[in-house]
Amino acid sequence: MKDLANDFPILEQKVYGKRLVYLDNAATTQKPNSVIDTISDYYRTDNSNIHRGAHYLSEVSSERYEEARKKVSDFIGARNSSEVTFTSGTTGSINQVARSLGPSLRGKEVLVTGVEHHSNIVPWQLAGATVNAIPMDEDCNLLIDSMEITNKTKLIAIAHVSNVLGCVNEIKEITEIAKDHDIPVLVDAAQSIQHLPLDVKDIGCDFLAFSGHKMYASTGVGVLYTSDRFSDITPAIGGGGMIDRVSLDKTTYLDPPLRFEAGTPDIAGAISISAAIDHMQKIGMDKIKKHEQEVYSYSRDRLLEMDNVTVYGNTNEMCGAISFNLDNIHHYDTGLILDKMGVAVRTGHHCAQPLMGSLGIEGTVRASFALYNTKEDVDMLIEGIEKVEMMYK
Template identity: 75%
Template sequence: MIDVRKDFPILEKEVYGKRLVYLDSAATTQKPSCVINAISEFYRSGNSNIHRGVHYLSEVSSERYEKAREKVSDFIGARNSSEVVFTAGTTDSINQVACSLRPVLAGNEVLITGVEHHSNIVPWQMAGATLKAIQMDDDCNVLIDSMEITDRTKLVAINHASNVLGSVNDIKEITEIAKDHDVPVLVDAAQSVQHVPIDVKDVDCDFLAFSGHKMYAGTGVGVLYVSERFNDLLPARGGGGMVDKVTLEKTTYLDPPQRYEAGTPNIAGAISMGVAVDYVQNIGMDKIKEHEHEVYSYARERLLEMDGVTVYGNTDEMCGAISFNIEGVHHYDAGLIMDKMGIAVRTGHHCAQPLMRSLGIEGTVRASFALYSTKEDADMLVEGIEKVRVLHA
């Protein structure tokens, strides 16, 4: 077990006079002091725009921004840093791919799973594509053998881990099947990159999207990995910083990644992501995975043992999130009661309405974990559920 709670100042906070039990990390992770300090230090002593100035502050900011890109590139196993694009988050990353591929997707099919976040559904619909979901069993295991790729399938877009269930998909096997049919693959890694090691070369995906704020960095920054196979992808946005030459008749674009980063980016956010990468790598992703698995498994087993509590999903590999309902109690009411006990959980459909419909429910209570989560947090969650049941008896 690892003990890093001292690195996260907010975990010392009390809520309604109770110790904060933060179980909403799937929505956003808390930030270690090193990340908070890096953001503050940038604005305090280094603030300047990048790539456009010859003065000292601009050069230093540009260097730190590009160094963060290199750190992210190494973190996900990219071939080189030019495959890493900074965006505003996972949603923005997926939307950029959808916009760039619109001519190909319109009138054709995108293959997804039945456990996708709306951010991996709506952009493809907006691009004019028809969505087709891979079948899953009653435990929400994606039945990879049932994948049906046709001539109309122009993209496979899958999450690595569900933000609702915590179920982990075998993205490598899915990618291998797609590549046998010469179909590109996008992986939504928003709920996995902070929990388990990912190597894009090994997975062999074409695109990978994730957010900084879910892996201990600041908000409003994300990553889109674009494989060098798609070096000539048309940019989804135009403006300053991504152009080579501009005339009134024609514009030519810079090479990746600059061609995909129009305008002034979230410089502080990108720097914070580089610091967050350093932080988790100094601990070790394997150690993080081991620690989280122990806490997650303990919490899940405790919930499964409780009478009147339904836990959703039961796949071979799981991480991050556990969704459940308490018999006779609306999920929103359960969340409010636990909040008064200092327990922060999320309630609702979690931006996964198609999954909720397939489960025959409107929403759940969701507890989600991170590297600072402990078995004591899980015990407090169980205590909170018991209190909810007493109050609704």
């Protein structure tokens, strides 16, 4: 495989005189030239507001925006591109669903997993629901057989991949059970869309949320897939562009996708997602998965063979992020020293405090990978960790 990092100009730089080893991809990924160029070209030649203008540029930008929607729709295997809505990101997508379903969730239960990001917990609480977790074992395998669905359960909302541990949850098994109970399922795909080939029909979910910036596109834009089954839900946000007719007595809404896109969307952002998908598809999602698996397994093996390192989580399938701590050394200290070695990691609770509670820890050091990372990057991480240990002796 050719050096995939070459397409990412930011990775050429040195930090503190050392080669930048960027292992904070679960927070955000870097952007390939094709995405950067797409964004700047859009503003140079095509910029205009969409869906409204009677002029040439508005036609061009509307077309590009709708092409982006179609691209996303095909990428995630949606039946119809009207099921794809552009949002501000995963958090925006989940909040949108929480607001739309709000009245039906109040006083009821939303089932999540024990590894959720706060953005798949707090929106449900704000909607007035009780949030309970599907039990898991100490390795963070979901105990799906012990999942309790009651008549209060109105939604199952689960991360596809843990942003902290990299555990891949068995979402298909869950959607099958949910179907038997006629309970909708939302999948938080923020940490899977960039790593695994994904098909919403195959998964069988009703909602799927992800961010542009974690899949090589720009920040501030994301996607919400809403199955046709829910095409008539109340829009979460009202305003221009989503209405059929407005009067002071009564307003009617357009059908999806515009129904769920009030106001001017992040047009350049949506187009950047399209460019990012092109970039990934040019390499091939299966190839990306295979390459990342090699790097991921290598990092896991290297970390596990270290005496004073604890690695958290151990499930059948893992990808993206790996979390660990060094014995008797605070994760923040480890992160600070790794930073000076040019190795960018994240430390802390990673917006997953319930998971930290289950693990009985305050935080972890998290290394997270993208398609441009290599085994050499892992070697630099390990070298950094050895340096940390040396400094504490």
